[in-house]
Amino acid sequence: MLDDEIKKNISKCSRCALCVQNCPIYEIKKDENNTSRGLICKLSGLEKGLLSEKEIKKDLKICLECSKCASNCPSKINTTKIFAYKNACFSPSKISQRLFLSIKLLPIKFLYFINFFKPTKKTALKSELLYFKGCVAKAQHKTTFLDEILTNGNFLCCGLPYLASGDIKNYSKAKKNNIEIIKKAKKVVFDCASCKSAILNYDELSENDKQKIVFFSELLKDKKFKLKNNSKYKNKIVTFHKPCHMDKSDFENIEKFLSNIENLTYKRLDNFDSCCGFGGSYFVFHPIISTKIALKKALTIKNSKADLILTSCPSCTIGLRYNQLISANFKKTLELRDFIENELIID
Ligand code: SF4
Ligand code: SF4
Numbered sequence: 604m605l606d607d608e609i610k611k612n613i614s615k616c617s618r619c620a621l622c623v624q625n626c627p628i629y630e631i632k633k634d635e636n637n638t639s640r641g642l643i644c645k646l647s648g649l650e651k652g653l654l655s656e657k658e659i660k661k662d663l664k665i666c667l668e669c670s671k672c673a674s675n676c677p678s679k680i681n682t683t684k685i686f687a688y689k690n691a692c693f694s695p696s697k698i699s700q701r702l703f704l705s706i707k708l709l710p711i712k713f714l715y716f717i718n719f720f721k722p723t724k725k726t727a728l729k730s731e732l733l734y735f736k737g738c739v740a741k742a743q744h745k746t747t748f749l750d751e752i753l754t755n756g757n758f759l760c761c762g763l764p765y766l767a768s769g770d771i772k773n774y775s776k777a778k779k780n781n782i783e784i785i786k787k788a789k790k791v792v793f794d795c796a797s798c799k800s801a802i803l804n805y806d807e808l809s810e811n812d813k814q815k816i817v818f819f820s821e822l823l824k825d826k827k828f829k830l831k832n833n834s835k836y837k838n839k840i841v842t843f844h845k846p847c848h849m850d851k852s853d854f855e856n857i858e859k860f861l862s863n864i865e866n867l868t869y870k871r872l873d874n875f876d877s878c879c880g881f882g883g884s885y886f887v888f889h890p891i892i893s894t895k896i897a898l899k900k901a902l903t904i905k906n907s908k909a910d911l912i913l914t915s916c917p918s919c920t921i922g923l924r925y926n927q928l929i930s931a932n933f934k935k936t937l938e939l940r941d942f943i944e945n946e947l948i949i950d
Contacts, residue, residue, distance in 0.1 A: 607687050608806075616643045622682065627878040628665055631895045632704035637660045639672030639682045645691065660693045665889065667849035667882045667896075668767070670800065684804045691769045699707070702911040714836065721905035733788045735759075737795040739917040740940075747944045749819060753792055756784050756901035761801035767884055782807050785815060794819045794940045796916045797883075800848035818849075818915075819940065820856035827950040829865045834946045840868045844900075844938070845876040846916040857915070857939065862872055864947065870915055872912075874903050881922025898923065912936045 622639035623629055635641040642662060648654035663686060670683040734749055758781050765774035773781035782805060785791055793799035799818055802808075830837055841861060845854045854876075861869040879885070880896030904912060904926060912921055912934055923936045 607746075609646065609689070612680050612685060613643050613647050613650070615680050616640065616647075616880050618644075619677060619680055620677050621677060625671040626676045627671065627896050628667060628892065630899075631892055632665075634884065637665050639676070639680075642666065642686060643680070643682070646685070656693055663690050663693065665892065666690070667847075667878065667885055668876050669882065671847060671878070674851075686768050687804075688905040691766050691771050691774070693769075722862075732790045732792050732923065733784065735761075735791050735793045735795075735798060736795075737798050737917060740794065744759045745939055747794075747939065749792065749794060751935040752822075756788065756791060758784060760809070761798040762802040763797060764883060766801075771899060772857075774857060775936070778805055778807075782812075785812050788815055790815050790817060792817055792819050792822065794915065796849035796853065797918060798849075808942035817852040820853050820855070820860060820915075823860050824835070824856045827863060828860075828943070828947040830867060831946055831948055832938040836865050836946055838868075840870050840908050841913060842872045842907055843875065844872060844904075844912060844914040844919055846914060846919045847876070847878050849876075849915065861913075867948070869890075870907065870909060872903060872907055874900075874911070879919050879922035879926060881918050881925065883918050886922070886925075897926045897929060901932065904934060905930055907931040911933060911942075913939045913942055915939045 618640060620640055623635065626638045628637045629635070634654040636645070642659070645654055645662065646661040649656065649659055654718055666688050668683050668690075672682045673680065673684075676682060727853070732753050734753035735758050736749075739759050740747075742877070759777040761781070762774040762777040765771075781802060785802070785808065791802075793802075793816065796818070799816060803813055803816060829918045843854075843857055843861060858869065859873065867873065877900055878896055879900050880893045880898075882893065892947070912923055914923060914936070915938060917938070920936055920938055927933050927936070
């Protein structure tokens with residue numbers, strides 16, 4: 604995002620504080636410097652030359668970039684986009700950060716390598732719809748029902764891990780590649796809420812391009828599924844953790860879908876959209892804050908009657924498993940896509 608756009612956006616802030624009460628960091632730290640309103644005030648001070656970069660950098664670093672403020676802002680300020688971009692500009696990727704990112708991506712690269720020798724499942728019935736398969740699913744070389752009905756779009760990473768580590772060069776490279784594909788596509792289907800949200804934040808996409816971007820729940824909403832005969836989830840209770848970056852309408856489609864499955868009871872989780880605390884690399888750089896947020900989520904899960912927790916973001920899946928580890932409360936946690944693949948059939 605250009606600095607002019609940032610200036611225009613921050614001038615729209617009415618200081619209403621609706622973002623403060625929804626900020627997971629504020630809930631833990633009770634410090635307005637770390638909320639969207641506080642950060643916008645500071646950025647405004649920076650633009651006016653009243654504050655230095657150093658005075659805002661520390662507070663900006665603590666932001667989880669969860670988008671809770673953006674989705675509750677009546678002035679429709681895309682706060683997450685501003686904070687993520689400014690954060691990356693203030694902390695350009697140094698050798699240590701690049702090294703860290705490379706180490707973090709090593710397991711994914713290794714999985715790519717060992718799976719290179721496995722044949723990809725070919726299917727006859729491919730649609731014109733493109734599949735944006737997230738890095739983790741690609742690395743695991745998972746072939747799911749989405750591979751059966753969609754065409755692999757040859758996308759690069761959504762760029763979020765690069766932006767979070769201050770690597771604007773690789774972020775821009777991934778963005779350029781993905782935009783070229785989206786512009787030529789009819790529709791692009793996502794199975795990770797965070798990847799979808801990161802792509803929707805590309806400034807260069809027109810409103811028309813953004814209309815092409817859909818979550819896979821959109822394809823399921825008119826279909827009726829049932830549990831496989833041998834499913835271990837017959838007559839069990841299932842719930843869904845809404846990733847912070849998931850659109851409300853995508854979540855509603857998922858709830859409707861899960862509620863319609865025979866012999867399975869869907870129960871909405873209390874605080875279904877409260878953050879899991881993991882936030883990708885956030886957990887590594889801010890383990891104490893991350894764990895405090897995770898413990899709150901863990902308690903909600905523990906108190907729920909659910910036998911199975913579903914979600915649609917690999918980072919949240921890891922976060923939810925970690926929550927259960929620290930609260931010694933083990934409930935099965937799965938990606939919704941994998942649950943459909945392994946446990947359901949079309950009725
Ligand atoms: S909700 Fe939006 S307008 Fe209100 S204080 Fe927060 S950023 Fe500003
Ligand atoms: S993105 Fe999340 S953590 Fe950051 S200021 Fe907004 S609500 Fe708080």
